[in-house]
Amino acid sequence: SGCTSQPEEYSRDTFAMDTIMSLSAYGPKAQDGVEAAIGEINRLQKLLSVTDEDSEVWKLNHGNGAPLSVSEDTRTLLDAAAQMGERSGGALDVTLYPVTRAWGFTTGSYQVPDPAVLQELLTHVDYRAILREGDTVTLPQGTEIDFGALAKGYAGERCALLMKDMGITSALLSLGGNIQTVGAKPDGSPWRVLVQDPKGDGGDYVGTLELVDQAAVTSGGYQRYFEEDGVRYWHIIDPATGAPARSGLQSVTIVGTSGTACDGLSTALFVLGRDGAVNYWRQYGGFEAVLVDDSDTVWITAGLADKFTLNNDAGYTLR
Ligand code: ADP
Ligand code: MG
Ligand code: MG
Missing domain, CATH: 3.10.520.10 (ApbE-like domains)
Known part of the structure; x- marks a missing residue:
């Protein structure tokens, strides 16, 4: 009713990237910001899903060794993954997908894979085998990528940038265990x-x-x-x-x-x-x-x- 010191708040929950996400923003652009962020999350889900046959990651994983021109998002993620892969001595490896799939973590049909099967799958795991040339990416036969270890953090980062561009100075995004803040709370704390x-x-x-x-x-x-x-x-x-x-x-x-x-x-x-x-x-x-x-x-x-x-x-x- 007009005369209040409370800033406008807008919150919405959504299900994306296999998890519950809760987005809240404050100020006059709060609703526009949250809705734009959810749009961005849905765009990234479509692009990065390993199971959606229309996604860019699906096309990469089913390219049979052919080069594919990829989006800036995918290139950014590949660059970040390569740097952390190298610095961690391969502890982060985005080509692990055949292995996580064998355990059933992508489908929910869990099983302990046969050790011989795992050894064979591991021969396809090496992020250094991803070939990059300008906008083009080539995966060797049998190599498949999954940005599951990075995608929600990337989505949060993108949403924060987008909201800031819209003039939002206070927001809290909880993307299933991944917290992203914009600014401080409306009261400055x-x-x-x-x-x-x-x-x-x-x-x-x-x-x-x-x-x-x-x-x-x-x-x-x-x-x-x-x-x-x-x-x-x-x-x-x-x-x-x-x-x-x-x-x-x-x-x-x-x-x-x-x-x-x-x-x-x-x-x-x-x-x-x-x-x-x-x-x-x-x-x-x-x-x-x-x-x-x-x-x-x-x-x-x-x-x-x-x-x-x-x-x-x-x-x-x-x-
Ligand atoms: P969450 O799934 O909660 O976001 P993480 O960010 O740690 O947790 O990502 C784990 C996911 O990343 C797994 O579900 C799997 O798809 C993939 N993954 C598991 N181990 C690795 C690894 N060592 N390197 C890269 N990706 C991994
Ligand atoms: Mg992670
Ligand atoms: Mg994660």
């Missing part, structure tokens, strides 16, 4: 987001993070898994073995200004484990991390000292 408890149910949390104009992306074995003969198998795979990465970590949360990098690194550093993650951070930097290890110890990088607050009731110890 930082966004406070939860780092989920890997052993709890959805509402339980390890701690909170303060974010301004940043992404926070979590990868964890608890997010998608199945159990067989008492063993838990999750969807983050170590390209060195073709099996779920067991590096001593329950979850990795990456905080940074690029959602794409945060998403890729959450996956890569989960595979690398604590020491590998800390080494990566020391060597390349540009991000901060919250690591939750198998003995319920929480490790944070120096830049989060006054941005992360442990939840003292969750049973975790901060180091």
Whole structure:
């Protein structure tokens, strides 16, 4: 009714990229911004889906070794994946798709693949075999890509840029475990987001993070898994073995200004484990991390000292 100090708020949930997404924005352009962001997410889903026969990724994966001219989005993702692939010693590898498919993580028909089958599939896994020439990409026969480890972070980053271009200064996008913020809260204070408890149910949390104009992306074995003969198998795979990465970590949360990098690194550093993650951070930097290890110890990088607050009731110890 006119005379209020509350800024306009507009929120909408949507299902895309195999997950629930919640988008909220503030200010006079809030509704336009959220709707434009959902449009962008749907565009990227159509482009990057591994199962949609009209997607660009499908065309690449079914190109039988022929060169294909690809979009700027795909080139950006391939560049980011190549850099993180190289820096992580192959812990992030976007050509892992034949392997994740064999485990059933793309379809939900889970199974432990035969070791001989896995070994054969692994011969097709190597991101360095992706040939690039200008706008053109060529995949060797048998090589298939999947941007599942990067796509939601990329979508969040793109949405934030789009909203800022529209004049939005305050928004919170939650793309299924991938948080992307625009600016600060409408009152100027930082966004406070939860780092989920890997052993709890959805509402339980390890701690909170303060974010301004940043992404926070979590990868964890608890997010998608199945159990067989008492063993838990999750969807983050170590390209060195073709099996779920067991590096001593329950979850990795990456905080940074690029959602794409945060998403890729959450996956890569989960595979690398604590020491590998800390080494990566020391060597390349540009991000901060919250690591939750198998003995319920929480490790944070120096830049989060006054941005992360442990939840003292969750049973975790901060180091
Ligand atoms: P989420 O699926 O919750 O976004 P991640 O960002 O960690 O979690 O991405 C995991 C997805 O990425 C898997 O479902 C699979 O499709 C793919 N993937 C799994 N392991 C790797 C890996 N080592 N490198 C690249 N992609 C991977
Ligand atoms: Mg992800
Ligand atoms: Mg990821």
